Amino acid sequence: MSEADPVVELADVSFGYTSARVVEDVSLRIDPGEYVAVVGPNGSGKSTLMRLVLGLLRPDAGTARLFGDPAHKFDDGARIGYVAQQASASKEMPITVREVVRMGRYPHVGFGRLSAEDHRIVDRALDTVGMYDFADRRITNLSGGQRQRAFIARALASEADLLVLDEPTVGVDAESVDAFYDLLESLHADGITVLLIEHDLRAVTEHAARVVCLNREVYFDGPTDAFVESDALARAFGTAMPVGGDA
Amino acid sequence: MGAPAFLLQSSPTDAVLWPLYWLLGLWSAFLSWLGGVTGLELLQYGFMHRAVLVGLCIGVMAPLIGTFLVHRQLALIGDALAHTAFAGVAVGLFLNAVVDLGVSPYLTAVVVAMLSALLIELISEATDAYNDVSMAIVLSTGFALGTVLISLNAGGLAVGINQYLFGNLSTVSAENAAILLVLFGVVVATVAVTRNQLLYVTFDETAAAVSGIPVGWYNRLMVMLTALVVVGAMQIMGVILVAAMLVVPVASAAQVASSFRSSLLTSVVLAELAVTLGIGVAYYGEATAGGVIVLVAVAIYVVTVLAGKLRSRLGDTTAADVGRISAEDESTAD
Numbered sequence: 001m002s003e004a005d006p007v008v009e010l011a012d013v014s015f016g017y018t019s020a021r022v023v024e025d026v027s028l029r030i031d032p033g034e035y036v037a038v039v040g041p042n043g044s045g046k047s048t049l050m051r052l053v054l055g056l057l058r059p060d061a062g063t064a065r066l067f068g069d070p071a072h073k074f075d076d077g078a079r080i081g082y083v084a085q086q087a088s089a090s091k092e093m094p095i096t097v098r099e100v101v102r103m104g105r106y107p108h109v110g111f112g113r114l115s116a117e118d119h120r121i122v123d124r125a126l127d128t129v130g131m132y133d134f135a136d137r138r139i140t141n142l143s144g145g146q147r148q149r150a151f152i153a154r155a156l157a158s159e160a161d162l163l164v165l166d167e168p169t170v171g172v173d174a175e176s177v178d179a180f181y182d183l184l185e186s187l188h189a190d191g192i193t194v195l196l197i198e199h200d201l202r203a204v205t206e207h208a209a210r211v212v213c214l215n216r217e218v219y220f221d222g223p224t225d226a227f228v229e230s231d232a233l234a235r236a237f238g239t240a241m242p243v244g245g246d247a
Numbered sequence: 248m249g250a251p252a253f254l255l256q257s258s259p260t261d262a263v264l265w266p267l268y269w270l271l272g273l274w275s276a277f278l279s280w281l282g283g284v285t286g287l288e289l290l291q292y293g294f295m296h297r298a299v300l301v302g303l304c305i306g307v308m309a310p311l312i313g314t315f316l317v318h319r320q321l322a323l324i325g326d327a328l329a330h331t332a333f334a335g336v337a338v339g340l341f342l343n344a345v346v347d348l349g350v351s352p353y354l355t356a357v358v359v360a361m362l363s364a365l366l367i368e369l370i371s372e373a374t375d376a377y378n379d380v381s382m383a384i385v386l387s388t389g390f391a392l393g394t395v396l397i398s399l400n401a402g403g404l405a406v407g408i409n410q411y412l413f414g415n416l417s418t419v420s421a422e423n424a425a426i427l428l429v430l431f432g433v434v435v436a437t438v439a440v441t442r443n444q445l446l447y448v449t450f451d452e453t454a455a456a457v458s459g460i461p462v463g464w465y466n467r468l469m470v471m472l473t474a475l476v477v478v479g480a481m482q483i484m485g486v487i488l489v490a491a492m493l494v495v496p497v498a499s500a501a502q503v504a505s506s507f508r509s510s511l512l513t514s515v516v517l518a519e520l521a522v523t524l525g526i527g528v529a530y531y532g533e534a535t536a537g538g539v540i541v542l543v544a545v546a547i548y549v550v551t552v553l554a555g556k557l558r559s560r561l562g563d564t565t566a567a568d569v570g571r572i573s574a575e576d577e578s579t580a581d
Contacts, residue, residue: 054457077459084453093318094500095450095507103450106443107458138505151454158458 005068006031007162007193008053013062015045015052022048024217025062030195032161035188037196037208037224041237044215046197050166053195054080067161078107081155083148083165091140097150098135101125104157125156129183144169145176152183162193169200181207201233267425274300289530297424298416298483298536302522304431305480305492310500310514311438312476313493315449315469317501324470325490327367327382328360328477331389333486335359335478336411337396352411353423353478357430360474363389368467414485414537416529423482430479434472445469446507483526484537492518495544502548502555517547 008030015023023045030036040046051057052064055071064071067079081104104125105118114122126132129149134142139150148168155163165184169177181203188194198204204211204224211227213220213236220232227233261268275296282290289295316324338359339352363385370381397408410418438445447455448465456462473493480489496518497510504510525540532539 056453056456075459077457080457082454082457084451092501093450093507094504094510096505099446099507100450103443103447103454103458106447106460109443111440111443136505154454164457 006065007034007067008195009063009065010049010052010059011063011065013052013059013064015048015057015060017048021060021216023052023214026214026218027062028053028212028218028221030193032193033188033191035185035194035196035207035209036212037198037204037210038212038214039198039201039204039233040214042199044236046214047166049214050164050195050197054082054164076107078158079161081152081158081160081163083151083155083163083168085167085170093140095139096136097131097139097142097153098122098126100139100150101131101135101153101157104154104160107158121159122153122157125153128156128187129153143176144172145180148172148180149183152187156187160192162195163187164195164197166197167199168196169198169203177203261422264422264425264429267428268421270428271297271300271421271424289527294417294419295526295530297419297421299523299526301419301424301427301479301482302526302536302540303519304427305476305484306519306522307515308431308434308476309480309492310496310518311511312434312469312472313497314500314507314511314514315445316473317494317497319449321378322494323379323490324364324367324382324473325477325493327386327389328364328470328474329481329486329489330386330393331363332356332360332474332478332481332489333411334363334389334393334396336481337393337408340408341396341399351422351426353426353482356478356481357426357475359389360478361471364470364474365467368463368470372463410485411481412486413535414481414483414488416483416526416536419482427479427482430475434475434479437468437472441465441468484540485535488537488541491541491544492521495541495548496521499544499548499551502551503558517551518544521547 006029008028010026010028013023013026013028014021026049028049038046038049048057052059053066053071055064055066055074058064058072066074067076101122102114102118105114105122109115109118123132123135126135129152131146131149131153134146134150139147142150151168152163163184169180172180177200184194184196185207194208196204196208198208205228208224210222211220211224212218213227213232215236219236220227220230275293278290278296278299281287290299313322313325316322333356335356335358336352339348339350339355342348342350342355343352367378367381367385370384371378374381409415444455444460444465445468447458447460448462448469452462455465476493477489480492484492496514499517500510500514504513521540521544525543526536528534528543529536529539
């Protein structure tokens, strides 16, 4: 992949879990260094779109490419950092922040042990997100905002080029949300590509440079300023939506 | 008898297991010596040497696998596979009775349990049913198959079936102990090699998939390892109680451990404690070993729950059920 190649490229992608399409004729190109937010109402296909981008689902029609390769065949997982609302493990799982962040090195070491250099990278990632002092705490005992920062640190530890976040601030208090987006912005300023699936329109319009408004199909794709001025939101949601509320 | 003479006169299974019989001989000699030094009566019998070895191996491999299962909320899969292993035992006994195959019922249990493990995954993937549905289907089918096979040849099979249902210290043969050593080696080596991937899949399946880990393959690997542990533990725990060793020590460790690594180690230590105390009490109390081991494990669990509560009251935030860090703490991390 050359520098000019897109990180993500969807061309006329359609997908449905049944015969009904959840995503229809979606085309999307994300270039290196962009900060793109996808917004839309509940059930609009945002998370499905994310899974198509990541190659976790294969399109029924169209093509999905990741770093130039077909997304479902892309095998350099270290280049992608993924942050979800929450991990799938039980809430009682005794695991520390450091152990979670170390997972970011697993694509690099495979079946091997982490080297001294791997541990240094983990420590640096913890420090970058301000979680070094919390490294040996159980992650389930942290607040929502701290947990999400730990997941960002995991992505940094993997030295990802693309950060994909699926509604990362659900259940996080307002103060921590702001701190979280400040961190995201500083990482983006350092050159990381950000794809954010988000329900919080205020956060999107304040932080993302480009907005994609989705409700099965793309209603808007362009600069955030133009999105705020447009009627895309009202059309996508089927009603007037004040920017600054939850999508 | 020397090795060449033994190999010429033995069955193919014995020939394969011969190096392990040699190890068992060493182990037995060691425990005999220990029995002589300590004066412990239970260490003076060959069958107890094998039972103790099997118990110690179970104390390592059951929590090793159980840690990954419990935190994926798959605690009941051990129970499901134990019931299918019972069907496997019934198949072995049936074949031996009908066609005089001469195969160890534990080997047929390994095969049936592993196929059942794959069936659970297959049903989950093919029908999108929740895992507990596929587990319930396989559990019922396994037990039904076992009971039908036993009823078909009640005279020949019913006699020995209790040892599989409830476990028995005195029926651990050299062959079964050797088979368990093989299972132990496979389980421990596989977890040692794939620990990174198993941990990632356990903690966050989607993130693991994004990072390039073939999650489906590791899910299948995990259920197959579970099947091996279940069959191994069935010898002294019995079908009905085998799942407890996968779950109870892990639940105990989760109460007091501060990290995943320490929870793994703690669960193994607690399981070994339950096994050694349980075997000792069962021997001198003339009770069923499986039941006593589980009761000891549950008693340890109660103690760890109380210890966890005590730690949380004393303000140690590493315990499992401590409240979340305050907003004041959060601001210090910014």
